Amino acid sequence: MTETFIPKSKEEALKLLNQRKCIILAGGTNLMVKRKKWSGEMADFGSDIVLIKHLKELQNIDINNKYLSIGAGCTLAELQESILLGAYFSEIILAIASQTIRNAATIGGNICNVASEGDILPLLYALDATLIIECLNGTREIAISDFIMEPGKKDLREDELLVEIRIPTNMLLSYYYKKVGTKRSNSLAKASFIGLYKLENERIEDVRMAFGAIGARVVRSREFENSLKGLNKEELQVVLKDLEKEYIKIIVPIDDKKKSTAEYRKGICLELMREFLESIYNRD
Numbered sequence: 001m002t003e004t005f006i007p008k009s010k011e012e013a014l015k016l017l018n019q020r021k022c023i024i025l026a027g028g029t030n031l032m033v034k035r036k037k038w039s040g041e042m043a044d045f046g047s048d049i050v051l052i053k054h055l056k057e058l059q060n061i062d063i064n065n066k067y068l069s070i071g072a073g074c075t076l077a078e079l080q081e082s083i084l085l086g087a088y089f090s091e092i093i094l095a096i097a098s099q100t101i102r103n104a105a106t107i108g109g110n111i112c113n114v115a116s117e118g119d120i121l122p123l124l125y126a127l128d129a130t131l132i133i134e135c136l137n138g139t140r141e142i143a144i145s146d147f148i149m150e151p152g153k154k155d156l157r158e159d160e161l162l163v164e165i166r167i168p169t170n171m172l173l174s175y176y177y178k179k180v181g182t183k184r185s186n187s188l189a190k191a192s193f194i195g196l197y198k199l200e201n202e203r204i205e206d207v208r209m210a211f212g213a214i215g216a217r218v219v220r221s222r223e224f225e226n227s228l229k230g231l232n233k234e235e236l237q238v239v240l241k242d243l244e245k246e247y248i249k250i251i252v253p254i255d256d257k258k259k260s261t262a263e264y265r266k267g268i269c270l271e272l273m274r275e276f277l278e279s280i281y282n283r284d
């Protein structure tokens with residue numbers, strides 16, 4: 001018989017995680033589907049559950065001169081409405097599921113679900129987000145790209161809780177985002193792309209590109225991004241073909257019956273990248 005715990009504070013939740021094997025349940029939008037049995041029956045979690053979504057300590061959105069801090073328990077709906085976050089958060093979140101799901105689903109759950117389709121993940125990679133993980137004995141900070149090891153596998157011990165997401169305040173605000181799915185929302189992405197950029201005197205000062213939903217992990221290459229810095233429109237045109245050849249090597253989708261062929265999704269990714277890069281000089 002499994003027990004459900006409703007801790008009064010983050011501290012109490014950490015104590016519980018320290019004392020016994022518990023499944024962390026935030027919004028439950030992933031877990032309830034994954035653990036569901038037959039219709040009308042309670043989901044089967046197989047071990048005790050600790051609820052965290054009500055914990056106020058996990059629900060802050062704040063900014064200081066170093067980073068933007070997002071509590072892991074903030075719902076997608078709260079993030080979408082926050083004036084502290086860039087417009088890209090709102091656009092990406094509105095393409096996730098339905099309002100009902102977004103009211104319950106948390107950003108911590110989106111990250112800790114470690115599904116390749118997690119729609120927030122490419123943006124967090126592009127923004128160089130780090131995660132604050134706590135256990136009873138201390139806190140550690142880890143880059144999101146190191147936290148997610150492969151779908152379903154993350155760098156999180158059973159006694160640990162993701163408490164906060166930090167984003168350096170040097171956020172690039174100009175962006176291009178596309179999610180390719182069967183329908184605009186309420187469907188999982190076949191591929192997604194976020195491009196962020198900053199131009200200075202018509203030359204690329206900074207650019208970030210992240211591809212989601214195509215394989216085990218989000219694809220991003222700082223090396224290729226750096227090779228674009230300083231280029232103007234004409235110079236970018238010259239290197240574009242070679243850049244695509246380099247990305248072809250690292251964008252390796254898997255064939256997936258539900259998502260169409262790997263070749264098709266690779267083609268989409270390159271097309272989205274091209275569209276992004278060709279558009280940036282016409283947008284500022």
Ligand SMILES: Cc1cc2nc3c(=O)[nH]c(=O)nc-3n(C[C@H](O)[C@H](O)[C@H](O)COP(=O)(O)OP(=O)(O)OC[C@H]3O[C@@H](n4cnc5c(N)ncnc54)[C@H](O)[C@@H]3O)c2cc1C
Pocket residue numbers: 023024025026027028029030031032033052072073076095096097098101104105106107108109110111112113117118119120156160161162163185186187188189
């Ligand atoms: C109909 C439907 C449509 C969906 N469409 C999309 C979509 O388009 N795009 C998309 O990205 N997702 C989609 N999802 C998936 C889901 O809604 C999101 O991933 C959501 O953000 C999960 O958050 P949650 O709080 O509900 O997570 P939960 O289900 O509560 O938890 C998910 C996992 O994370 C762990 N966890 C949660 N919080 C923490 C924490 N703070 N510390 C450590 N571990 C934690 C849990 O133990 C569990 O393993 C959809 C789901 C449904 C049911």
